[in-house]
Structure formats: structure tokens, C-alpha cells
Amino acid sequence: MITFEGVSHRFGDTTALAGIDLTLADHELCILLGPSGSGKSTLLRLVNRLLEPTSGRVLVDGQDVRAYRPEALRRTIGYVIQNVGLFPHWKVRDNVATVPRLLGWDRARIRGRVEEVLDLVGLPDQTYGGRYPHELSGGEAQRVGVARALASDPPILLMDEPFSAVDPLGRHRIQGEFLEIQRRLKKTVVFVTHDVDEAVRLGDRIALLNGGRLVQYDRTEVLLESPSEAFVGDFLGQDRTLKRLSRVAASTLARSHAPSGGYGSGVALAEDLDLRMVLSHFLESGTDVVALKNRQDRITGWLHREDLEDWARIGELVR
Amino acid sequence: MKSGGWAWLPLAGFGGALGLLVAAPGLWPWVLYPRATPLELLAQHLVLVGLSSVVAVGVGLGLGIAVTRPWGLGFLPLARTLASVGQTFPPTAVLILMVPALGFGLGPAWVALALYGILPVFGNTVEALLGVSPATRDAALGLGFRPAQTLWQVELPLSRPLILAGIRTSMVVNVGTAAIGAAIGAGGLGAPILSGLVTENNGYLAEGAILAGLLALTLDAGFGLLGASSPIRSKP
Numbered sequence: 001m002i003t004f005e006g007v008s009h010r011f012g013d014t015t016a017l018a019g020i021d022l023t024l025a026d027h028e029l030c031i032l033l034g035p036s037g038s039g040k041s042t043l044l045r046l047v048n049r050l051l052e053p054t055s056g057r058v059l060v061d062g063q064d065v066r067a068y069r070p071e072a073l074r075r076t077i078g079y080v081i082q083n084v085g086l087f088p089h090w091k092v093r094d095n096v097a098t099v100p101r102l103l104g105w106d107r108a109r110i111r112g113r114v115e116e117v118l119d120l121v122g123l124p125d126q127t128y129g130g131r132y133p134h135e136l137s138g139g140e141a142q143r144v145g146v147a148r149a150l151a152s153d154p155p156i157l158l159m160d161e162p163f164s165a166v167d168p169l170g171r172h173r174i175q176g177e178f179l180e181i182q183r184r185l186k187k188t189v190v191f192v193t194h195d196v197d198e199a200v201r202l203g204d205r206i207a208l209l210n211g212g213r214l215v216q217y218d219r220t221e222v223l224l225e226s227p228s229e230a231f232v233g234d235f236l237g238q239d240r241t242l243k244r245l246s247r248v249a250a251s252t253l254a255r256s257h258a259p260s261g262g263y264g265s266g267v268a269l270a271e272d273l274d275l276r277m278v279l280s281h282f283l284e285s286g287t288d289v290v291a292l293k294n295r296q297d298r299i300t301g302w303l304h305r306e307d308l309e310d311w312a313r314i315g316e317l318v319r
Numbered sequence: 320m321k322s323g324g325w326a327w328l329p330l331a332g333f334g335g336a337l338g339l340l341v342a343a344p345g346l347w348p349w350v351l352y353p354r355a356t357p358l359e360l361l362a363q364h365l366v367l368v369g370l371s372s373v374v375a376v377g378v379g380l381g382l383g384i385a386v387t388r389p390w391g392l393g394f395l396p397l398a399r400t401l402a403s404v405g406q407t408f409p410p411t412a413v414l415i416l417m418v419p420a421l422g423f424g425l426g427p428a429w430v431a432l433a434l435y436g437i438l439p440v441f442g443n444t445v446e447a448l449l450g451v452s453p454a455t456r457d458a459a460l461g462l463g464f465r466p467a468q469t470l471w472q473v474e475l476p477l478s479r480p481l482i483l484a485g486i487r488t489s490m491v492v493n494v495g496t497a498a499i500g501a502a503i504g505a506g507g508l509g510a511p512i513l514s515g516l517v518t519e520n521n522g523y524l525a526e527g528a529i530l531a532g533l534l535a536l537t538l539d540a541g542f543g544l545l546g547a548s549s550p551i552r553s554k555p
Contacts, residue, residue: 050461075463085458089476098462148462158461 001026002047002156002190007056009042009212016042018212019056024205026155029182029189031203031220033196035235038209040192044158047190048074060156075099078149078157078187082165084141086133092144093118093129099152117147120181139170146178150185159191163198175201196236200224200243208232220247241312245275253311254292254301268293271300275308282308329540337361337533349522352511361530364507367497371429372490375436379489380482382437383444384470399445406438410496418503428505432497436489443485447478480546487542494535498527508534 002024009017017039024030032040045051046058049070058065065073086095093114100110115125121143133141142162149157163171163178179202182189193199199206200220207217216228224244227233236243251271268291269281281290288305340346341357351357385391386398414431421427451474459469475482501509508531515524 048461050457071463071465073463074461079458079461081454081457081461083452083454085452085454085456085461087455087458087473089473102463102468 001059001061002188003057003059003062004043004046005057005059007043007046007053007058009039009046009051010054015212017046017053020214022207022214022217024188024190026188027186028204029187029191029202031199031206032190032192032209033194033199033203033206033235034209034215035194037211039212040194040209041160043209044160044190044192047156047158048077048079050074071102075102075152076154076156078152078154080142080145080149080157080159080162082161084133084145084165086136086141086144086148088133090132091129092123092131092133092136093125095133095144096148096151098148099154103152113151113153117150118144120150121147122177123147137170138166139174142166142174143177146181150181150187155188157187157189159189161192161194164193164195171198178202196243200247208235210235242276242279245279245308245312248275248311249273250275250278250292250303251300253307254303255307256301258289258291258302267291268297268299269303270295275311278303279308279312326544330537330544333533333536333540337530337537340530340533347526349525351526352514352523354514355506355510357526357530360506360508360510360527361534363505364494364497364509364531364534367425367429367432367500367505367507368490368493371432371497372436372486372493374433375489375493376440376486378433379437379440379485380444383441383448383482387445387448388466395445398441402438402441405435406442408435410435410492411499414496414499414503423504425505428497428500428503432493432500435496436493439488439492440482440485443481443488444478447481447485448474450481451477483542483546487539487546490542491535491539494531494538498531 004020004022007017007020008015020039020043022043032043034040042051046053047060047065049065049068052066060073060077086092087098096114096117097110100113105113114129118125118129123140123143128136128140128144133144136144142165145162149159163174166174175198182202191202203220205218206220206223208215208223210231216223216232221244223232224236224240224247227236227240233240249271250269250273253275254271267285269278271292271294278290282288282305290303291299292301292303294300341361344351344357352360355363382398386395410431413435414428417427417431421430455473455477456469459473464472497505497507498509498512501507501513508527510527511523512527512531515521515527
């Protein structure tokens, strides 16, 4: 658990953070979202003491971070940054081994762990371990960055705009892969981004910051449904209902029987498709019911346009 | 430089020629400087260059590292200004200025050479260390390197090629400047050159010049070899 207690931070005359109170729960991916200059990166860097608060306290598992030596603290917290920051003079496997080496693990244990995490991010050691960073694509380098952060299996992961330098297509893929990894590992992740779509896709919760102030902190669905003030709605965009739809799988709204009188489009959609895709299908085909199928191509239910529209209108009541 | 087989050629060639001319004085087709053998002259020269370069490299590196640490950054502008002003002094002037300060002989020459040799090492060390990408530095800090570990394992290995280039410049220039050291009584390969100039004996002059030239070329080739092998790669 990470707790910020009345945290402020000033650089000279500029106030980067003003009185932040925020608690991040274990095993959740919390997004720090906001425009540039909102203080989100500053907030992240307070956790591993790359910055110190001007006033207030930062606690990890109830313990003030100032109780630890900075280096010791940082070795227990994974860290991934935008420009990856791989060490250009070390091979991929040496980069990944960085923190275990700093922690003094023995050789065999390090080697085993390096192979494990490289497999986890889909870059097998046999193929990639011996390469140098300049021999990797942007997406590969960032995967190595994630592997390096996970190498010592830290409970907390700090990620500062980790995917924003990857091209859009690669970014979507790496986000998906990271979600898979996070579902398995259940780390406590603090993830900084200015990209609303990324925040909505990845975040269990979103803390929205503006001008060094915490504007709203809620589960992602709640934030999308009920913005606390105009800025939140503006920042999330007019299409935030669509964004809400994008977080829900079609199967959640499926009925078990075909409708009487509805017209199917004659195709079946995958049940794990998100509701935004289904809506797009309805708009395209002009129909108002669609069959859903599982991975074995068996029909598992039907999704009605009216159910989707009801959900979009009053999400909370339906759930 | 890429094929390992030929990279040795310059070093072997210049070094071999130097060794031969020193080891077998009979090969010279003219009468040599009588007061010391080529071997003695070369040895004096090497001691002068070696000792002053050790100090120059040590001080240059140390200062370069110091002014790029968080606690030393305040001195960076001043140090850079001093270094660039220092570089504008001709080496001869530095040597001659030592005489009123420290007198004639080996000592003053040695001090002058060391002082002058600091500049290229310092300059390149500073540029190299400042050139390490902020992302790399940030990652090192964030992953839990101690400052000294960041320096030794990340910053210095990445700065190696540029720092080596600075040491190369410093030492090669030093070989030439040390020859002028004979003017203030430091001996070495400058002695026959000076004597040749005074007595209009081109044989003496050529002896000193050829040997000093070959020494500089040998050193330069040696550094070329060091720099050519794995520019920025290292084992953690």
C-alpha cells in the first residue's frame, strides 16, 4: 500500500504538488493521469525517493520512505521510464540482471530469473539475451525495460509513461501484453500517463491531477460515469461513454435466448469483444441483436442493442 | 581498424622502427649526439613523459569527475573557462614560464608538462560524462545504484572512448612538448635537437626529431588499438 499524506513539492517558486492525500491499494494498477505539468511524474518519483516532498509524508506499507536508505528502497521497487534507459554497453541479459546483481544474488539464481522474466515479456533469452540495446526495436527495448523492472520480483512497480515512445500499433500490443502480465502477477502498479485511452484501458483506478492538485480519484468506471467537476469531463473527452463501453466485454450483457422479433446481422461476434466494438457493429449493420460465440465458435448468447444502450445510459443500475 | 589482423600494423611498424634505431645505433648513417646514447635519451624522455602524464591523467580525470557530480556541478562553468583559457597558452610558453617560478632542470619541466597535459584529459572527461543520456542516468538511480556504482558501472564505461581520446591527445602532445623541455635543462630527446640547432649539426637535430616523432607515432598507434577494441561495451 502506498500512501501520500498531505504531500507538497516545490521546485524553486513553482508548486508541482499541493497537498496531495492519496492511498493506492495493493495489487491494483493505479493510473496517475493529467496534462503535462500536472505533477503526475513528480508524485511518482516521490515513491522511490528520486524526489523528496517539500512537506508531507510518503508511506509504503505504513512505513515512511525516509526510513530506508534510498538505494535499498529503490531495489525493492520496480522502475520503468519513458525512454527505457537501457544501459547501452550491456547485453539484454545483463540489463535485466541489474537489480538482482545489486542485491547480491548468486550467479545461477540470476541466470534462472533472467530467463524467466525474458520469457514473461516474450523475448526468449536464447534469441534476445545476447543482443545489445541498439539492436532492438522500440517495442522490444521497452519490453526489456519491463523485464528489468520485474527481475527481482518487487511488489511495487513504478512506470513513468512507459509506452508513450512506442509507435501506436506497437503501443496497443504492448499494453495488451502488459495487462496479461499484470493479471497474473498482481503487482501494485503506479502508472503515469497523459493518454486517456491508455489510462482507461489499463487502470483499475485513475487519479486525475491538474496543476499539482488531485482532482478526482476513483475506480475507472466511476470516473467515466460521474466526473466530479467540469475539468474531469473535459479531460476525459466527450466520448467518455464510448470509453466506458471499451472496458466491458460483450458477454457481460448477453442474454441466453434469441429475441422474438429482433433482426440478427447474421454473424456472430467473439464474446470477449468489448462493447464499443459491438456498438460499432450495430451502427454498421443496422441491426439490433447479435449472436456471441466463444473461442470454439459455439454460440453462447445474444446481445441486444437495447441492453447495450441501457447500460450506456445508466451503467450503475444495470451492474 | 575493423579487421583485428591489420590493426596491429601501425604499432608494430612505428614501435619496431623506434626499437631498432635505439637498440642498434650503428644503423644510423651519420655521427650521433655524443653525450648520451639514443637509448639513454629515449629513457630520459620516457620518464619525463610518463611521470607527467600519470599526474596529468590522474588530475584531469579526477577533476572531470568532480565537476560533474551533483556536489561539484557549481564549479563546472569556472573549470571549463579555466581549461579553455589554459589551452590557448602555447606549451613552450608554459615551459619557459616555469623557469622564473621554479628554476632550471627536470623538476620545472615535469611540472609544466603535467599542468599542460591535464587540459585535454579534463575537457574530454567532462564532455563524455555530461554526454551520458539522462534516461540512462535516471534508470541507474531509479534501479538503486549507489552514486559510486553509477559512476563505475555506467558513466565511466560509456565515457571510455572519449576519455581515451583525451589521454591520447594529452600524451602525444606531451612527447613533443617534452622535447622543448631540453631548453630548460630537462634532457631527453630534446637535448640533441637543441644541440643540433646551436651547433648547426643537422645529424644531431635529425636524431632527436626522428626518435621523438617515432615515439609519438608509436603511442598514438597504441591508443588507436585500445580505442578500436569494443568502443562502448563492457561486462557488468
